[in-house]
Amino acid sequence: MTDSSLLEQIHKTDGVWTGITADNLWADEVRRLARRRNAVILAHNYELPEIQDIADHVGDSLALSRIASETDADTIVFCGVHFMAETAKILSPEKTVLIPDANAGCSLADSLTAEELTEWKAEHPDALVVSYVNTTAAVKALTDVCCTSSNAVDVVNALPKDKEILFGPDQFLGAHVRRETGRDNIHVWSGECHVHAGISGPSLTEQVHSHPGADLFIHPECGCANSAIYLAGEGTVPEERVHMLSTGEMISHAKTTRQSTVLVATEVGMLHQLRRANPGVDFKAVNDRAACPYMKMITPAALLRCLALGQDEVTVDEHTAIAARQAVERMIAIGNPGSGE
Structure with a gap:
């Protein structure tokens, strides 16, 4: 089939690009178009399996952005949500970034806007702002130092203990971070990822009792x-079996675990x-309905359309990008850049 005949099959249904099956023909065409654009395809761990399988690199958003910045690709195709593509553009301003x-979008990134952060900073003028990488470029630009879920504790511990901290957006x-650092001068924004927030304590307790x-x-x-911390404290689950992990750390632990069953609380x-990391282990979702609708908007049809038409391009204005890049670089300078969210 030609490009045009495949493109003619693509249409939007309920706001999502559909009409293409992720078969060998699709895969061959995606790879051909990527070569034509000298593009590197990145896929976040929460993407559809067929998107993960076609990607050049799969992982956390920050790790992927850093990998892409080191490649000789002219174009970065980021299969993830919008703030992730923005981060790739911030770290690779000379490259074309497509999503x-x-x-x-992202409910967590949307839970703290630049306007809200500006007002919050005005209420605490001497405070330092620590922002999770799961934020927009505009929020990163107002941030003193970014963090990931794997290094958030280290980042906060590296800051002066007498300084107030504004930590956002994930409550x-x-x-x-507040619990691990023991600091009482951390103000936490009340934002959340609606998918992760829905992975509740009762769901975890039920699964723990079903898989002791x-x-x-x-x-x-x-x-x-x-x-999870309560269950460990009560002795319901041995403390050594409770692992608080970023998605990147989950992969590392999956490769070495000797347990036959692992309960996973994330998307x-x-x-x-x-x-894929350890086929011999039975990995079970704590909540099997915890699927991000935004991540699942990156369909086979959407990826093919993106590569064929060069859509949709992600841009970040230079002033915002410079300030946001400094917040990311300050995190890396602390010495533990982490692997992403």
Whole structure:
């Protein structure tokens, strides 16, 4: 088939690009178009399995952006949500950055706007701002130092203890940082990822009782994070079996675990990479309905359309990009850049 005949099959249904099956013909055409554009295809761990399988690199958003900045590709195709593509553009200003669907947003990034952060800073003029990388470029530009879920504690510990900290936007990660650092001068924004927030304590408790020998892989963004700590404290789950992990750390732990069953509290797309990392382990979602609708907007049809037409391009104005890049670089200078969210 020609480019045009494949493109003619693509249409939008309920706001999502559809009409293409992820078969060998599709895969061959995606690879051909990527070569033509000298493009590197990045896919976040939460993407559809077929998108992960076609990508050149799969992982966390920050790790992917850093990998892309070191390649000789002219174009970065970021299969993820919009703030992730922005981060890639911030770190690779000379490259063209495309996202297969510009409407793929993020409830967590949207929970703290630049305007809200400006007002918050005005209320605490001497405070330092620590922002999770899961934020827009405009918020990063107003940030003193960024962090990831794997290095948030290290980042805050590296800052002067007498300084107030404004930590945002995720309230669950913020609570984890406050608990681990023991600092009482951390103000936490009450934002959340609606998918991770929906992975609740009762769901975790039910799964733990159903699988008493399982390890727990818990993302700090999850609503069940405090419940996991409580279960360990009560002795319901041995403390050594409760692992608070970023998605990148989950992959590392998956490769070495000796448990036959692991309960995973994060977005369900993560299971694809975990099962590939260690096929002999039964990885089970704590909540099998925890699927991000924004991540799933990056369909096979959307990726093909993006590569064929050069849509949708992501830009960040120079002033914002410079300030945002400095916040990311300050994080890296602390010495533990982490692997992403």
